Amino acid sequence: MSISPSDDAFDLARAAADRLRARTSVDSFDVALVMGSGWVPAADALGDPATELPVTELPGFAPPAVEGHAGRIRVVEVAGRRALVFLGRTHLYEGRGVAPVVHGVRTALAAGVGTVVLTNAAGGLRPERQRVGDPVLIADHLNLTGANPLTGATFLDMTEAYSPRLRALAREVDPTLGEGVYAALRGPTYETPAEIRMLRTLGADLVGMSTVLETIAARQGGAEVLGISLVTNIAAGLTDGPLDHEEVLAAGRDAAARMGALLATVLSK
Numbered sequence: 064m065s066i067s068p069s070d071d072a073f074d075l076a077r078a079a080a081d082r083l084r085a086r087t088s089v090d091s092f093d094v095a096l097v098m099g100s101g102w103v104p105a106a107d108a109l110g111d112p113a114t115e116l117p118v119t120e121l122p123g124f125a126p127p128a129v130e131g132h133a134g135r136i137r138v139v140e141v142a143g144r145r146a147l148v149f150l151g152r153t154h155l156y157e158g159r160g161v162a163p164v165v166h167g168v169r170t171a172l173a174a175g176v177g178t179v180v181l182t183n184a185a186g187g188l189r190p191e192r193q194r195v196g197d198p199v200l201i202a203d204h205l206n207l208t209g210a211n212p213l214t215g216a217t218f219l220d221m222t223e224a225y226s227p228r229l230r231a232l233a234r235e236v237d238p239t240l241g242e243g244v245y246a247a248l249r250g251p252t253y254e255t256p257a258e259i260r261m262l263r264t265l266g267a268d269l270v271g272m273s274t275v276l277e278t279i280a281a282r283q284g285g286a287e288v289l290g291i292s293l294v295t296n297i298a299a300g301l302t303d304g305p306l307d308h309e310e311v312l313a314a315g316r317d318a319a320a321r322m323g324a325l326l327a328t329v330l331s332k
């Protein structure tokens with residue numbers, strides 16, 4: 064018998080799923096999409112929501128670190144599938160611990176979701192083949208956060224953490240999509256040039272501060288995962304000049320709108 068993470072984390076996810084069902088009058092959902100920084104235009108392209116609510120209406124969700132769209136959930140029918148669209152997420156760097164970072168995914172799985180799409184904004188480590196604004200499919204990850212949502216003898220296979228089937232579907236829809244290894248660090252600092260050189264040596268192609276813990280939680284719950292990064296800056300030391308977070312978000316917004324059509328098409332398959 065595997066020793067799963069503390070039961071209260073799963074009890075809280077079940078309570079949040081029950082409240083979500085009651086609030087949306089939807090008994091079960093098919094797919095969850097977590098829209099990272101700059102991905103709100105993609106969420107808008109998925110279609111008009113039947114319901115939209117602040118996550119704080121559900122147990123276990125903290126108010127968003129930054130006001131605005133982040134911290135809201137939309138219920139949208141995407142290609143005939145009942146979708147939960149999370150606008151924004153909790154990051155490890157907020158210091159709330161690991162469980163809140165994966166609470167959204169666990170809530171979605173408790174509400175019946177079998178497919179989880181994780182999007183994020185990331186730094187690009189391969190300027191020779193990446194441009195700001197490029198979407199990149201996540202083929203695999205390096206969890207360098209020093210954290211894990213699982214505890215105890217939960218020895219989870221992570222061989223195909225990012226669904227080969229969904230990645231092939233995405234490439235069928237958009238053959239220009241590249242793939243890469245996503246390295247997650249705790250943050251909130253961006254990397255030093257020396258750390259970027261280390262990550263390139265380790266085989267990473269993208270760097271960010273999210274996604275990997277959500278992927279682990281989704282895989283523990285048996286869900287298929289599709290991960291997509293939007294390269295919103297070329298990582299530190301690989302171009303001249305410092306990183307400016309506002310520029311980074313603007314680049315993400317420009318490219319994210321076309322991602323909405325891609326996601327809707329992939330989910331229709």
Ligand SMILES: Nc1nc2[nH]c(I)nc2c(=O)[nH]1
Binds near residue numbers: 253311
């Ligand atoms: N760690 C890290 N996270 C990021 N998020 C974005 I957007 N760009 C970066 C980056 O260059 N490094």
